[in-house]
Amino acid sequence: MRRSETRAAWLFISPWVVGFLVFTAYPVLYTAYLSLTDYDVINDPHFVGLENFRTLMDDPKVALALRNTAVFVVMSVPTHLLIALFLALLLNRAGRASGFFRTAFFLPKMTPPVAVGILLLLLFNGQSGLINRVLGSVGIDGPAWTTDPTWVKPGLVMMTLWTVGGSVVILLAALRSVPQELYDAARVDGAGWWRQTWHVTVPMISGALFFVFIVNTIHAFQSFTEAYTAYFGSGNTTYSNDAALFYAIYLFQQAFQFLHMGYASALAWLLFVVIMLVTLVQFRVSKRFVFYEGEQR
Amino acid sequence: MTAVGAPQERAELAPLVTEPERPAPARRSPRRRGRMASWLLYAALAAVTVAFVYPFVWLVSASFKPRSEVFDNKLIPDTFTLDNYVQVWHExxxxxxxxxxxxxxxxxxxxxxxxxxxxxxxxxxxxxxxxxxxxxxxxxxxxxxxxxxxxxxxxxxxxxxxxxxxxxxxxxxxxxxxxxxxxxxxxxxxxxxxxxxxxxxxxxxxxxxxxxxxxxxxxxxxxxxxxxxxxxxxxxxxxxxxxxxxxxxxxxxxxxxxxxxxxxxxxxxxxxxxxxxxxxxxxxxxxxxxxxxxxxxxxxxxxxxxx
CATH class of the missing domain: 1.10.3720.10 (MetI-like)
Incomplete structure (x- = not known):
């Protein structure tokens, strides 16, 4: 390790070092400090101790936002994973045509989330939306997806499932790397399609499944754009829908609409802790299910 | 079956393993069932494709409709108009x-x-x-x-x-x-x-x-x-x-x-x-x-x- 080498290395990584200090390390510490203050950007932060955290415990909107977010995570993450796996299994058998279908499945992922939110309002509209027209044609009286509090979150889950294509691509790549010999061996042992899938495929791609699961969980906890677009107005018009008040939306409102920077910082820390705990539990549990092949880690 | 559908890098292994008595590919053995299965597979893929692509089609189609017909859910606009594309730049x-x-x-x-x-x-x-x-x-x-x-x-x-x-x-x-x-x-x-x-x-x-x-x-x-x-x-x-x-x-x-x-x-x-x-x-x-x-x-x- 020559000294000039070390100097060159530090020069190369210097952008990240500066960025980390200014835009990560300092903000993390400063949010911690702000969470103990009352701060509205105009006046100096005023130290209030744990007051924000006490307020947060009693704030019905925090409880509502936490509940909404938890319900959304629990509904969307497993469905997302199962559907992505199902579609990847289909694609894996499609042979030469799989490229075409993969493109079709992936395309929605390119849509700006704002447009996804708008599509949600249009397609799931209770009276004239396409979804209810289709349901009506088979004799089902569809609910008011965008206004009935019971159906707002299922509607959001269904609409965001439209962008499942990214996960499909990841799982398909994993499926293609499963050695064919394993299937041959399983078939010799008399395993049918279902048992092959359950005992060969799923364990062999458990690493990718877990990756998709973790990433989607973290994203779902911070879900913002689609719900905000569809159900929360800004500027001179305001409308809002309590059933869609996700945690990230409430945090955003507190910070940038009400300028409660101290309180919002406390909210941010709570979110951080919740996500860390959930991720930790997922990693713990996964150790029993996820199988990593040889060198691949 | 080893060589069928296996990635290229496994191709050289195949002769060693399967040459003597190559079992018929189980996946397709009863021919009719195989054809049925692949028909179902493509039907499912086509249905999913429609579900994924249709919202785009709906959106593009609606953008060529006049205000009163935007929500009519018709694939082909009754009245085709480019007005919206003119209007949107003014609005x-x-x-x-x-x-x-x-x-x-x-x-x-x-x-x-x-x-x-x-x-x-x-x-x-x-x-x-x-x-x-x-x-x-x-x-x-x-x-x-x-x-x-x-x-x-x-x-x-x-x-x-x-x-x-x-x-x-x-x-x-x-x-x-x-x-x-x-x-x-x-x-x-x-x-x-x-x-x-x-x-x-x-x-x-x-x-x-x-x-x-x-x-x-x-x-x-x-x-x-x-x-x-x-x-x-x-x-x-x-x-x-x-x-x-x-x-x-x-x-x-x-x-x-x-x-x-x-x-x-x-x-x-x-x-x-x-x-x-x-x-x-x-x-x-x-x-x-x-x-x-x-x-x-x-x-x-x-x-x-x-x-």
Whole structure:
């Protein structure tokens, strides 16, 4: 390790070092400090101790936002994973045509989330939306997806499932790397399609499944754009829908609409802790299910 | 069955294993059942394709309908009109929004690609004390929810007088981004080291080794980085919501939200304008995907396997 080498290395990584200090390390510490203050950007932060955290415990909107977010995570993450796996299994058998279908499945992922939110309002509209027209044609009286509090979150889950294509691509790549010999061996042992899938495929791609699961969980906890677009107005018009008040939306409102920077910082820390705990539990549990092949880690 | 559908690298193994008494491929053994199964498979794939593509078709179709027919859910408009595409430019500064978005997206993409490549190179080629823990820190920042740094970051830009300008939407990209650093480092690690040592022997300095040899060899990964960031920057709503105040500074997603607030639920009830603006916001991303399709798909596939 020559000294000039070390100097060159530090020069190369210097952008990240500066960025980390200014835009990560300092903000993390400063949010911690702000969470103990009352701060509205105009006046100096005023130290209030744990007051924000006490307020947060009693704030019905925090409880509502936490509940909404938890319900959304629990509904969307497993469905997302199962559907992505199902579609990847289909694609894996499609042979030469799989490229075409993969493109079709992936395309929605390119849509700006704002447009996804708008599509949600249009397609799931209770009276004239396409979804209810289709349901009506088979004799089902569809609910008011965008206004009935019971159906707002299922509607959001269904609409965001439209962008499942990214996960499909990841799982398909994993499926293609499963050695064919394993299937041959399983078939010799008399395993049918279902048992092959359950005992060969799923364990062999458990690493990718877990990756998709973790990433989607973290994203779902911070879900913002689609719900905000569809159900929360800004500027001179305001409308809002309590059933869609996700945690990230409430945090955003507190910070940038009400300028409660101290309180919002406390909210941010709570979110951080919740996500860390959930991720930790997922990693713990996964150790029993996820199988990593040889060198691949 | 070994050779059937097996990837190429297994082809040479096949004769050894299966030559003597090759069992009939079980998947297709009863012919009729096989055909039935593949018919079902394609029917399912076609149905899913319709479900995935139809919302686009619906949106594009609605954008050619007059106000009264937007919600008629018909595939082919009864009355075909281009009025919405004319009207939308009058109702809002769409051209300006597109220009702002292009500025932000191009700067964000260029900045993050160059800086992340530099940092990734620093972490892959050089061996220096503290490299392991430091790179661990890079990875750890990926787990940090954006909410935790959002407020102080706003305050930094505020104290620099940049709130209300486009700068906060891209300038942070000058410092690299953990995900791309990770992606590019994986790629750099796959390059043969001797190549760089040879160039050093020939008198190239460290910067030349990076720009003349390493970067050109990394083009596929650089393209993936650029495409991902282009999409992320083009479609972002949260940051424009936080930082932009005046409608003349809006990006397309922020503008789209403003139009929804005005023409949709805001009360004016001109959904045909909202629909048309949505098409205009989305089409560049579709074009981008078809231009870089292979890179998108491969890039996403690798994030999964390396994760």
């Amino acid at each position: 809002a500064p769409m051209a300006l929004w597109l220009l702002n978005t292009v500025i932000v997206t191009v700067l964000a993409t260029a900045a993050v690609t160059v800086s992340s490549a530099m940092v990734a190179w620093g972490f892959s080629y050089f061996r220096f004390r503290g490299r392991g823990p430091l790179f661990g820190l890079v990875l750890a920042t990926m787990m940090l929810p954006g909410a935790v740094t959002m407020i102080p970051t706003y305050l930094i830009w505020n104290s620099l007088g940049q709130v209300g300008t486009l700068t906060p939407l891209w300038a942070q990209n000058l410092f690299g981004s953990a995900f791309y650093i990770f992606l590019l480092r994986q790629f750099f690690l796959g390059l043969p080291r001797e190549l760089f040592e040879a160039a050093r022997m020939d008198g190239a300095n460290q910067w030349q080794v990076f720009t003349r040899i390493a970067l050109p060899l990394t083009r596929p990964a650089l393209v993936v980085t650029a495409l991902f960031e282009f999409q992320a920057a083009w479609t972002d709503l949260m940051r424009p919501l936080i930082y932009l105040r005046d409608s003349s500074t809006f990006t397309i997603p922020r503008g789209l939200k403003a139009m929804l607030d005005q023409f949709g639920f805001g009360g004016e009830w001109h959904w045909e304008i909202v629909v048309t603006a949505s098409v205009i916001a989305t089409v560049p991303m579709i074009v981008l995907f078809f231009l870089g399709q292979r890179h998108f798909v491969e890039g996403i596939a690798t994030t999964g396997s390396k994760g």
